[in-house]
Amino acid sequence: MMTQTMRWFGPADPVSLAAIRQCGATGIVTALHELPNGAVWPQAAIAARKAMIEKAGLTWEVVESLPVHDDIKRGAPTSAQWIETYIESLRNLAACGIRTVTYNFMPLLDWTRTDLAWELPDGARALRFEMEAVAAFDLHILRRTGAEQDYTPETIVAADARFAAMSETERHRLERTIVAGLPGSEEHFSVAQFLAAIALYRDVDVTTLRANHIAFLKAVCPVADALGVQLVVHPDDPPFPIFGLPRAVSTEADIAALFEAEPAASNGLCFCAGSLGARADNDLPGIVRRLGDRIGFLHLRSVQREPNGAFHEAAHLEGDAAMPAIVAAVHALQQHTGRSIPMRPDHGHEMLDDLQRQCNPGYSLIGRMRGLAELRGLERGISVAGATVVHG
Structure with missing residues (x-):
């Protein structure tokens, strides 16, 4: 088995070791x-x-x-x-x-999501990834040079509409979700820091990686x-x-x-x-x-x-x-x-x-x-x- x-x-985890043991885990x-x-x-x-x-x-x-x-x-x-x-x-x-x-x-980035509390039909909440939200962040918040080349025209149109419809609170939440770091993620960035870090990879393609x-x-x-x-x-x-x-x-x-x-x-x-x-x-x-x-x-x-x-x-x-x-x-x-x-x-x-x-x-x-x-x-x-x- x-x-x-x-x-x-x-020690800072809100889930205690005692609770984990009671779930039946041994390790x-x-x-x-x-x-x-x-x-x-x-x-x-x-x-x-x-x-x-x-x-x-x-x-x-x-x-x-x-x-x-x-x-x-x-x-x-x-x-x-x-x-x-x-x-x-x-x-x-x-x-x-x-x-x-x-x-x-x-x-x-380690694992990346665009929504940390997406409501399911039964009322539970799940993590979700949506490329249109990534594009909205990339094109309108990060404003990465050349980002348009990485998305289809349909995705760009959808991302533009998505960003325009978002409130300032929603835009900030998306930014924090992507760059602030998730549990176990290795780095935590501001938008400016993330943009600068991406620039360091300008000469690293998949073959080099x-x-x-x-x-x-x-x-x-x-x-x-x-x-x-x-x-x-x-x-x-x-x-x-x-x-x-x-x-x-x-x-x-x-x-x-x-x-x-x-x-x-x-x-x-x-x-x-x-x-x-x-x-x-x-x-x-x-x-x-x-x-x-x-x-x-x-x-x-x-x-x-x-x-x-x-x-x-x-x-x-x-x-x-x-x-x-x-x-x-x-x-x-x-x-x-x-x-x-x-x-x-x-x-x-x-x-x-x-x-x-x-x-x-x-x-x-x-x-x-x-x-x-x-x-x-x-x-x-x-x-x-x-x-x-x-x-x-």
Whole structure:
């Protein structure tokens, strides 16, 4: 069976460790979020956080995330020093017994949404991404040079109308949603800072970004192999370019190319059904079957794709992810390898009492508890059905 975990953002998280344990999770996925990108994670700080988690009756075996500095992604002259810092943090994590480290290679922004409280028909709230809203921000608030070239004429017309109809409050909310940073995101920008940061990527296309990613892996993986640590890359979210920034971990072919370029055992995958599922051309159960030996961590969530590149977070067993087929593929992988792969329910809805309390967008308590319960039941049912077939 999968190892059931939940993400926790540290002592300031409004969801407590005790509440997570009561949801049925046995493990925590977390990071030292208080440290800036590039800072060494001190061994003492890692040990203290781990002791806090274990005192609550839970385990910490997966880091999410140890950020890769943007200088590495850009291939800046300072890349080598930031890689050495990264390696030092890996050594300190390994010394504390933590062997799975999540990271991403998305320029500047981590996961991006345009609405953090989109109301569903049942009154619950979900995260949503809408390309027209991205274009409205890009063209009218950010005013990025050349932005018009990245959108279809139809999208530009819709974005113009969208922006014109927005109140100042709505415009400010959209700005904050995109550039202020979401839970677990790696950077927090003002509009001016974001525009300046984008300019630093002017000479970085998808080919260059991929080459910089491979260079990072070739520098870090030999050390990770020696430490017994697996680096698991999180796919791009959303899995296509935005704001003129390239993205290179969006499809199965992208991921397979990374493994071909750096075949080290430590070069692994965080399989995120939601990120990959935002593209209809990604075969999610097939990715588990074909790349399963590289999967070290699972984000199980589903998105409902909408017209014109929009999508919203669906309930875990609904939407476009084909979750029963995904979990069946994971179950078969675990049966074949004898592994229990860490899993977490990702991006739960705000529902019931979540609507009356503070929570990090996407990381409500009850919405994730529902997701965990549904995924647990789904896996148990698949397991029992398989045993019936074998022994019946």
